[in-house]
Amino acid sequence: MPSGAAYWTVVDGDLQVVKEADRFLLGLRLGRDRAESTTKSYAGGIALFLRWCAATGRDWRTAARDLSSFILWLKWQPCRSERRPTVVPGPGAEPVRKARRINGVLAAVRGFLAHAVAEKAVPGWVLERLYELGDTRDLPVQAQGEDGAMRYRLRAQHRLPESEPEVDRASDEEIVAMFRACRSARDRLLVLLLSRVGLRRGQAAGLRRSDVHLLMDSAALGCPVGGAHLHIVRRQNQNQAWSKSRRSVVLPVDFLVVQAFDQYALERHERLGAAGGDFVLVNLFREPLGSPVTPDAIGETVESLARRAGLERKIAPHMMRHAMASNVADAGGTLDEIQMLLGHRHPESARPYLHPADARLRKAIDRVPSPRELTEEGLR
Template sequence: MDRCGLFMERGDQRVRAFPVRMPSGTAYWTVVDAELQVLNEADRYLRGLRLSKDRAESTTKAYAGAIALFLRWCTATGRDWRTAARDLSSFILWLKWQPAGAEGQRTVVPGPGGRPARDARRINGVLTAVRGFLAHAVTEREVPGWVLEQLYQLGDSTDLPLQAQPEDGRLRYRLQAQHRLPEAERAVDRASDAEIVAMFRACRSARDRLLILLLSRVGLRRGQAAGLRRSDAHLLVDSAALGCRLEGAHLHVVRRQNPNNAWSKSRRPVALPVDFLVVQAFDQYVLERHERLGAEGSDFLLVNLFREPLGSPVTPDAIGETVEALARRAGLDRKVTPHMMRHAFASNVADSGGSLDEIQSLLGHKHPESARPYLHPAQSRMREAISRVPSPRDLSGESGR
């Protein structure tokens, strides 16, 4: 009997996500039981997600945690994971009310005014991972084929937004998730220019000043910034000497396997132009880095200069912590995140006359519509738009002519 079957048979409730590093250096997360024995069906799915589908290590971590929750629910409620898809509605209720850390205990019955243990966004994330796991198990013939009927229903392309419908107008059929909770929209605010300037002035190192500019004037995600190599920065007027045909100063953002878990969300490489402020900040940082490390340190652009291990690449989490610390040091009255600075970048490009397709390309999105949530028109631009609308008096004067 396989490890997953043994797990269900003995009722071990301490199944959990666990990190794995392969001999090649590639890392992903799997699911293990209390004896650290890998649960084979889950491992095959998660390993394939990382290697075959080129997903980030962080994605496998989230999926492994979700699958572990599903298996713990199956054990706590006496269900076989292979056929539990018919009861996903009960699983949703369990996710909503069962506190984290108490999943192996009896199901909690909520009382009046009880607060859910998990919100709709978190529950939908868990369901996405479980659907993928069970669908993979169907293709591997580890679970019955009818499980797919419990996971998906047949839909068509008329349900899609206009920009996502086929260009030829023909009807297309697709699978829709059977179980999905409605989520409240969570709009991300932009960091204001005043906040960015205050944080820039609060920086105590050239490295942190460069980081702020990479986030707010290039629009990089924190994973992209942490994954930059020194060879990715082409800051000469003529990059032909570097074997690059692009003109002007720019950065190459490339998706790679990085030891610091930095990950570019975009699968395709992109070259992003940078302005004089970024080039100047880069020059100052190079001098600072040489004073601290000499010729030592990794090929990564942003490295540890003030804490051990010196010269090692900064992590995406460290970038988030740095931005949060700078916001506190600057005396800001709210938390500012790297993603809010990316929103500020897109909004500033729009306010300066940038078109939607330009913003799409600068953000590395596949479709122009993906850039719309990043746009936060400045009050001055909205006021100018209102001022361009003719007054009723002007309209009546024109009609009377």
């Protein structure tokens, strides 16, 4: 767009923009302030829906009555188009798309069709095929609201059950091995930003030098926050880096991270001088020099470090974020502290990130008195 903001859209077989889908995706990107990755995912889901409609001779405006057939098609139709009109899976065949991906496509289709209903491009009865409509009369009195007004709520009719994906934490030994495998101060800083600050890869790639306050007193910078810290700010970045949270957060950093920043500043100055712009993590060893690294490049760097360190499994950046949260918990950090350090809105959001160390579990068991100790205490 002329403003510089980017979003994904959908084109038909003649490479013409599908206007209804384009308006929905543009509103999703601007009106709801969604990330470009979200519009990309939604555009892909809508494109699959329109492709299914074209392949089966259905009008997309009324195809909601056959969403069960669409789910079956999603489950077995190959990702790439083929000449065969149908796909017949054999015994024991693995579905082409898992439940999580199918549910993501259905969410995009529901949003698209609901938007089309609001624009009167689709009949109103389509909503009845997408959602189960209910009101607050069947809820407990405490949940009905203080004003007593009746409210309506929607529940998606089509949703596959999916197992919650588990993300393991990177162990301290794995992180140390990767740190030692680094061949540059930049990569050492990256490992610490992921494993000791808990940044997502998009947050690390989008970090600006103006966000880094390493002075004990930042008043001279116009910042009221004391101690070394980072400001995580959501922006539209040229390297497609995006902070997931809309809220800006301040994250404290320890002396190891401060030291890594100092060493990286020297390395960066030797390679680039005063060039390189305001991004913290930039290309130092490949063209174009000084350009900001991308989130995908951070993922590739972490995988490369894991291989170079001789680790037996693949390590992803998010596993290092899990390690940070678990280490804070093992050190006595409370759930609300971990929530704030991860940038979550609710404390419960931090629970999946906690992987207690074996030593902490052992100490928890050792703290429980034996029945003999309880009996002897009672006799006294």
